[in-house]
Amino acid sequence: MKKLKLGVAGLGRAFALTAPTLAADKRVELVAATDPRPEALGKIARDFGAEGLASFQDLLKSSAEAIYIATPHRFHAEQAIAAAKAGKHVLVEKPMALSLRECSAMAAAAKKHRVHMIVGPSHSFDAPVRRTRQLIPQFGRVRMITAFNYTDFLYRPRMPEERKHALLNQSAHHVDIVRLLSGSALMSVRAHTAGQGAYAALLRFKEGFATIVYSGHAHFDSDEFAGWIGELGQKKDPSQYGSARRALAGRDELKFKAARNYGGPEFKSSEAQFHEHFGPIIVSCDKADLRPLPDGVMVYADGERRLEPLAPTDTPRAGVIDELYDAVVNGKAPLHDAAWGLATTEACLAILKSAKSGKEIPLKHQTSASRT
Ligand SMILES: NC(=O)c1ccc[n+]([C@@H]2O[C@H](COP(=O)([O-])OP(=O)(O)OC[C@H]3O[C@@H](n4cnc5c(N)ncnc54)[C@H](O)[C@@H]3O)[C@@H](O)[C@H]2O)c1
Known part of the structure; x- marks a missing residue:
């Protein structure tokens, strides 16, 4: 089996969440990485035997065939375009970029330099969401999707730019999920923030509609509706109510973030036992309601209510490696390509625009995910 040589830019939280899946996947060899934090480069050398490089330019000269761009949002466009120019395939974290102009330039660079550009992982890569998508055709058309998530997102230590773009960042998950499940093109967005x-x-959508509701200010934690399985597939203890808020209170936020980050003294690896999720989702089809859950998909059909089980996993991000490997090694066009990421970003930006203008925002750059 051919090994995919991967390079990483940005060894922060996003990388740390994907790292256990990368470490367990025999199809991938992490050859090199760059990050300004020396402690992160030290840890990646120990964990993966990967070469720590001083700059992104050095990473482009490395033997990596694909670069996973997991840097702060503002670097995504510049780094993805430079990687494409250097002939590297790209996996770029969500949100793809901060503007449609940047996303279009990224898509154009991927096309021009004939590389794959995948945007993710968002929670639309979660196995229960993908299984729901496969089940839908048995139950007719998707009429309505309801999705909501109440989290402590804003109470985890953050950089100021993360707070500024919190809405774009988190809505990218919801929009990706409902676009994937709808299977039809998104037409317009009406929102309040x-x-x-x-x-x-x-x-x-061209067929049906979706409601997405999110709060990162939460006191209520919607993981209560997922059997106290958290977003990362980890077991949660409800008696730890308010712990993120308490941990942050009175600490220097940036120092706290650095201490908890990959390579820092308070770093803890995520411990998934189940599939990841992004809050409750109900997909209403002609003949059933479907609910992706951390351990499978609940099917509420005319004559039955059953769980379509999925095997537990400690590598919940395998879906993104499947898509990357299939694209780079097997030449299979990825679903979450640059055009997909552009369409999701357009919808996320439209949430902000609609809330500001009080108007419904028509969309122009949409692609749909056919179920074949
Ligand atoms: N898919 C997910 O579940 C998920 C989760 C968290 C974050 N993210 C996304 O990943 C991206 C990074 O977020 P994060 O939470 O990991 O942030 P972070 O601050 O924890 O990590 C960013 C890392 O990039 C490094 N860095 C900064 N500038 C760099 C540069 N020019 N070149 C190389 N490295 C550089 C930093 O030192 C840091 O280690 C964001 O776009 C965010 O939206 C996605």
């Missing part, structure tokens, strides 16, 4: 990280949006 509350504070830095809360929204309610109505998304009109």
Whole structure:
């Protein structure tokens, strides 16, 4: 089996969440990485035997065939375009970039230099979401999707730019999920926002519609509706109510973040036992309601209510490696390509635009995910 040589830019939280899956996947060899934090380069050398490089330019000269760009949002466009120019395939974290102009330039660079550009992992890569997508055709058309998530996102230590773009960052998950499950093109968005990280949006598809509701200011934690399995597939203890808020109180936020980050003294690896999720999702089809859950998909059909089980996993991000490997090694066009990422970013930006203008925002750059 051919090994995919991977390079990484940015060894922060996003990388740390994907790292256990990368470490367990025999199809991938992590050859090199760059990050300004020396402690992160030290840890990646110990964990993966990967070469720590001083700059992104050095990473482009490395033997990596694909680069996983997991740097802060503002670097995504510049680094993805430079990687494409250097002939490297790209896996770029969500949100793809901060503007549609940047996303278009990234898509154009991938096309021009004939490389694959995948945007993710978002929670649309989660196995229960993908299984739901496979089940839908048995139950007719998707009429309505309801998805919501109440988290402590804004109470985890953050850089100021993360707070500024919290809504774009988190809505990228919801929009990706409902686009994947709808299977039809998104037409328009109508939304309201509350504070830095809360929204309610109505998304009109060519067929059906979706409601997505999010609060990152939460006191309530919607993981209560997922059997106390957290977003990362980890078991959660409800008696730890408010722990993120308490941990942050009185600490220097940036120092706290650095201490908890990959290579820092308070770093803890994520411990998934189940599939990841992004809050409750109900997909209403003609003949059933379907609910992706951390351990499978609940099917509520005319004559039965059953769980379509999925095997537990400690490598919940395998879906993104499947898509990357299939694209780079087997030449299979990825679903979450640059055009997909552009369309999701357009919808996320439309949430902000609609909330500001009080108007429904028509969309122009949409692609749909056919179920074949
Ligand atoms: N898919 C997910 O579940 C998920 C989770 C968290 C974050 N993210 C996304 O990943 C990206 C990074 O977020 P994060 O939470 O990991 O942030 P972070 O601050 O924890 O990590 C970013 C890392 O990039 C490094 N860095 C900064 N500038 C760099 C540069 N020019 N070149 C190389 N490295 C550089 C930093 O030192 C840091 O280690 C964001 O776009 C975020 O939206 C995705």
